[in-house]
Amino acid sequence: MSTxxxxxxxxKRETYTIDAGGKILGRLATEVATILMGKKKPQxxxxxxxxDFVVVTNAKEVKVTGKKRKDKIYASHSGYPGGLxxxxxxxxxxxxxxxxxxxxxxxxxxxxxLGAQMIKKLKVFAGPAKGVAKEAK
Numbered sequence: 001m002s003t004x005x006x007x008x009x010x011x012k013r014e015t016y017t018i019d020a021g022g023k024i025l026g027r028l029a030t031e032v033a034t035i036l037m038g039k040k041k042p043q044x045x046x047x048x049x050x051x052d053f054v055v056v057t058n059a060k061e062v063k064v065t066g067k068k069r070k071d072k073i074y075a076s077h078s079g080y081p082g083g084l085x086x087x088x089x090x091x092x093x094x095x096x097x098x099x100x101x102x103x104x105x106x107x108x109x110x111x112x113x114l115g116a117q118m119i120k121k122l123k124v125f126a127g128p129a130k131g132v133a134k135e136a137k
Contacts, residue, residue: 006043006048006050008048011043014052015053016052016053016054016055017054017129018055018057019056019057019058020058020101021057022063024063024065025101025104028062029101029105029107032054032122035052035054036052036109036121037109037118039051047114049114051118051121052121054121054123055125055129057125057128058125058128059098059101059126060093062097062100069089070089070090071088071089073086073088074086074087074092074099074100097126098124098125102122
């Protein structure tokens with residue numbers, strides 16, 4: 001009896017299109033991260049990138065619950081003293097709606113080289129995208 005092993009050449013990838021319009025940010029990010037990691041596939045292994053490609057459309061219409069619209073803060077630091085810059089969810093959704101979903105999904109992927117490879121299979125668009133592939137449920 002031998003063990004079946006999965007190699008990179010055995011992986012079949014599909015493209016999923018998810019409409020973010022009216023969906024809650026965290027629940028959407030969980031769904032996208034699961035598809036990117038390949039956890040919905042029967043041949044999932046934690047040491048290989050078995051996931052599929054994901055295209056998220058209508059990122060500017062994503063919702064958050066409670067008072068997160070005003071209270072959720074995105075921070076970045078330049079590395080210099082006094083270089084902390086913060087921006088609320090409300091301002092970020094107007095300026096860079098794609099970043100909000102990318103940031104949420106990236107936090108749910110592994111924080112190593114494999115996670116960096118997985119995040120490259122994600123494309124986010126602020127509005128509707130042309131050419132719809134397989135719809136994710």
